[in-house]
Amino acid sequence: MPAELKVLGACPLDCPDGCSWVVTVRDGEAVSLRGNPDHPYTRGALCAKVNRWLERSRQPDRILHPLRRAGRKGEGRFERITWDEALGEIADRLEGIIREHGGEAVWPYWGTGTLGYLQGLEGYTGRRFFNVLGASAHEADICSAAGNAGLTASVGSPGGMDPEDIARAGLVLLWGTNPLTSGHHVWKFVQRARRNGARLVAIDPVRTRTAAQADEHLAPLPGTDAALALGLLHVIVGLGAHDEDYLDRRTLGWAEFRERIAEFPPERAARITGVPADRIVALGERVARTRPTAIRATQGLQRHAGGGSALRVISAIPAVTGDWARHGGGVAFSTSGHVKLNKAALWRDDLRPGPVRTLSMSRLGEGLLDVQDPPVKALFVMAANPAASTPHQNKVRRGLARDDLFTVVMDLFPTDTADYADIVLPSTAQHEHADLHEGYGHLYLTWNEPAVAPPGECLPATETFRRLARRMGLAEPALYDSDESLAERLLASDHPWMAGITLDRLRKEGFARMSVPDPFLPFADGFPTPSGRFEFRSAAEGLAGYVPPAEVADEERAARYPLALISAAPHEFLNTQFANNPELRRRAGALTVRMHTDDARPRGLSDGQPVRVGNDRGAFDAVLEITDTVRPGVAATTKGHWAKLAGGANANAVVAERATDLGGGPVFHDTRVEITATPAHQETVK
Numbered sequence: 001m002p003a004e005l006k007v008l009g010a011c012p013l014d015c016p017d018g019c020s021w022v023v024t025v026r027d028g029e030a031v032s033l034r035g036n037p038d039h040p041y042t043r044g045a046l047c048a049k050v051n052r053w054l055e056r057s058r059q060p061d062r063i064l065h066p067l068r069r070a071g072r073k074g075e076g077r078f079e080r081i082t083w084d085e086a087l088g089e090i091a092d093r094l095e096g097i098i099r100e101h102g103g104e105a106v107w108p109y110w111g112t113g114t115l116g117y118l119q120g121l122e123g124y125t126g127r128r129f130f131n132v133l134g135a136s137a138h139e140a141d142i143c144s145a146a147g148n149a150g151l152t153a154s155v156g157s158p159g160g161m162d163p164e165d166i167a168r169a170g171l172v173l174l175w176g177t178n179p180l181t182s183g184h185h186v187w188k189f190v191q192r193a194r195r196n197g198a199r200l201v202a203i204d205p206v207r208t209r210t211a212a213q214a215d216e217h218l219a220p221l222p223g224t225d226a227a228l229a230l231g232l233l234h235v236i237v238g239l240g241a242h243d244e245d246y247l248d249r250r251t252l253g254w255a256e257f258r259e260r261i262a263e264f265p266p267e268r269a270a271r272i273t274g275v276p277a278d279r280i281v282a283l284g285e286r287v288a289r290t291r292p293t294a295i296r297a298t299q300g301l302q303r304h305a306g307g308g309s310a311l312r313v314i315s316a317i318p319a320v321t322g323d324w325a326r327h328g329g330g331v332a333f334s335t336s337g338h339v340k341l342n343k344a345a346l347w348r349d350d351l352r353p354g355p356v357r358t359l360s361m362s363r364l365g366e367g368l369l370d371v372q373d374p375p376v377k378a379l380f381v382m383a384a385n386p387a388a389s390t391p392h393q394n395k396v397r398r399g400l401a402r403d404d405l406f407t408v409v410m411d412l413f414p415t416d417t418a419d420y421a422d423i424v425l426p427s428t429a430q431h432e433h434a435d436l437h438e439g440y441g442h443l444y445l446t447w448n449e450p451a452v453a454p455p456g457e458c459l460p461a462t463e464t465f466r467r468l469a470r471r472m473g474l475a476e477p478a479l480y481d482s483d484e485s486l487a488e489r490l491l492a493s494d495h496p497w498m499a500g501i502t503l504d505r506l507r508k509e510g511f512a513r514m515s516v517p518d519p520f521l522p523f524a525d526g527f528p529t530p531s532g533r534f535e536f537r538s539a540a541e542g543l544a545g546y547v548p549p550a551e552v553a554d555e556e557r558a559a560r561y562p563l564a565l566i567s568a569a570p571h572e573f574l575n576t577q578f579a580n581n582p583e584l585r586r587r588a589g590a591l592t593v594r595m596h597t598d599d600a601r602p603r604g605l606s607d608g609q610p611v612r613v614g615n616d617r618g619a620f621d622a623v624l625e626i627t628d629t630v631r632p633g634v635a636a637t638t639k640g641h642w643a644k645l646a647g648g649a650n651a652n653a654v655v656a657e658r659a660t661d662l663g664g665g666p667v668f669h670d671t672r673v674e675i676t677a678t679p680a681h682q683e684t685v686k
């Protein structure tokens, strides 16, 4: 064996960039992990977080052995047990619960800790095992569900333009997205467009790192984007810049949608969004004049009660201008709609004994406390940290604290959620196991070859479920497939875009671009909707339009909780991952909430003071930053902080367990709060 090996892998995190990485292994030890210079999207660079991947994987708080709870739920006290004891106890408890309550009393709760098709959410290999048990189905609706559903209603698929083609646009709108923090690799394509003369406009209630770099920044009130889009369309149609021929050939419901646009003159859009009418007119004129316009809209935009409709209406802009037919035009939300892997062959839902109910990842509190017939009795949490990530934190904790609930947590670290586990199982990190990945911001598939042996007794999810199946004596042969054979089944797809992509090739080259046509105009020959056209009106969802945010637009609630809170992606963490890395925690500093001077002054609050951010669901403590980077009426914090490292709660203490209009997604950025001095601070002031 050579002394030094280069092993190609993939970043598994829930980030659109799906980076390809190279691990250098010396004497069985990973000595460096870097971005793959040969990957057209990664181009050698990872990010502030993943540059610390190896360091994090060796942190002293890494879980290396199975654990059994030794204290109260939530307390986080555990004793070490053997794998044999752990599997035996899990098998006994599952068998007992299924006997008494049926398979649906088991909830396999997969998070987005890894997006791997083998070890994580995208495929969730354990799905075969849970299918055989007849467990409830898990709806992973926490991230992109609203946008996916909105785009499916109008375009027929969440897949839109290739983000690399943003380089060809004459005008770029970064709409409800903060790529310099949340997926920076798209930036080089944005910059290439700018070098060719494109103007960059950011649309975000907050002047983010990204918005600060734009030529122009519009700051709408959260959740009002569909009204802004309709206002822009009013200007575009008023100038006669709509493409009659395209509308006629490629769309459905234009006459009706045109009437809807007529209801949103710029003055009305301005009243709803808080963006001045002259700015709406100017941007509408710019879109009308510039071909093509590329719109990069990602998840931030759709975390509101009307989030699905927002994506529907925004995707109508290139349908009205005809830009969906132009190379460099359209909307780029998530390329996952273009991935044609044979997921059914991996998942094997045919192994279920019969139809099963579906439980929502975003509404864990409801699932644990309100759902009956049968109630959830066993919760299997895998690559998820819902006690920190999921809405209505106090309700989630009440659910997790139930004495009659058997909870297994598979993770690498002792998270807020692991503290509630009956059994904790130690998991491998990405460079210690095999996996297959897509990137939802590009068109490449990536193979992750294990680079080193796992530390301690950590096991991949695939192997954990093979062992558990054996322990339970399950006869179904599909439960014992090897990782390679699972990957081969997944790649065995007849779709022309998968032509030539084999496991052998992926292992050799590390990644492969899907065999899409070049240039890639996904809807050149029609849209994958029931009518084959872009649907302004869909049979299932009616006519696209503006659906107001729930809390932001609620005046009675605004009287009690005057500030609209956004809790977006932090620069130093990836959701709750890395929030326990000492260096990144140091760089991130304390949990902060930002507020405009006009809101701070009447409250008598000063910069840097501890404050409490609260509403009727709960509260969290933060340090106040007074700034003009948030618009008045809006407060901004970040997701990702571990509650136990941030004074006991984070932003999800105040977020409602409400579903979006389409797709049943969460409404993280549609939250009203009041911000006050923390009680301790009030006392010291007195």
Ligand SMILES: Nc1nc2c(c(=O)[nH]1)N[C@H]1C(S)=C(S)[C@@H](COP(=O)(O)OP(=O)(O)OC[C@H]3O[C@@H](n4cnc5c(=O)[nH]c(N)nc54)[C@H](O)[C@@H]3O)O[C@H]1N2
Residues within 6 Å of the ligand: 014, 015, 016, 112, 143, 175, 176, 177, 178, 179, 181, 182, 183, 203, 204, 205, 206, 208, 220, 221, 222, 223, 224, 225, 298, 299, 300, 301, 304, 566, 567, 568, 569, 570, 571, 572, 573, 574, 575, 576, 640, 669
């Ligand atoms: N560094 C880092 N990168 C990440 C993540 C992370 O935690 N840290 N998370 C990853 C994950 S899981 C995801 S889903 C993506 C999310 O990444 P993004 O899609 O960028 O989503 P957010 O960070 O939630 O919000 C993006 C921006 O939308 C703005 N916004 C909020 N509400 C509205 C609105 O109503 N209208 C408009 N126009 N803008 C609004 C916010 O102020 C924010 O600046 O990033 C991924 N990348």
Ligand SMILES: Nc1nc2c(c(=O)[nH]1)N[C@H]1C(S)=C(S)[C@@H](COP(=O)(O)OP(=O)(O)OC[C@H]3O[C@@H](n4cnc5c(=O)[nH]c(N)nc54)[C@H](O)[C@@H]3O)O[C@H]1N2
Residues within 6 Å of the ligand: 014, 110, 111, 112, 113, 114, 119, 120, 142, 143, 299, 303, 382, 383, 384, 385, 386, 388, 389, 390, 410, 411, 412, 413, 415, 427, 428, 429, 430, 461, 567, 568, 569, 574, 575, 576, 577, 638, 639, 640, 651, 652, 655, 668
């Ligand atoms: N307030 C607020 N909350 C939010 C959001 C927001 O915008 N605002 N955004 C939401 C979004 S977009 C998302 S995607 C969710 C994400 O929420 P989660 O699904 O909870 O994702 P993470 O926080 O990344 O936590 C995943 C856990 O997986 C573990 N893990 C990582 N890799 C592996 C592995 O290979 N095996 C195993 N077994 N475990 C692994 C990590 O250690 C980590 O503890 O959070 C949501 N929460």
Ligand code: SF4
Residues within 6 Å of the ligand: 011, 012, 013, 015, 016, 017, 018, 019, 046, 047, 048, 049, 050, 183, 184, 185, 574
């Ligand atoms: S988090 Fe995103 S940008 Fe960072 S390495 Fe992973 S895929 Fe690349």
Ligand SMILES: [Mo]
Residues within 6 Å of the ligand: 014, 112, 142, 143, 144, 299
């Ligand atoms: Mo996400």
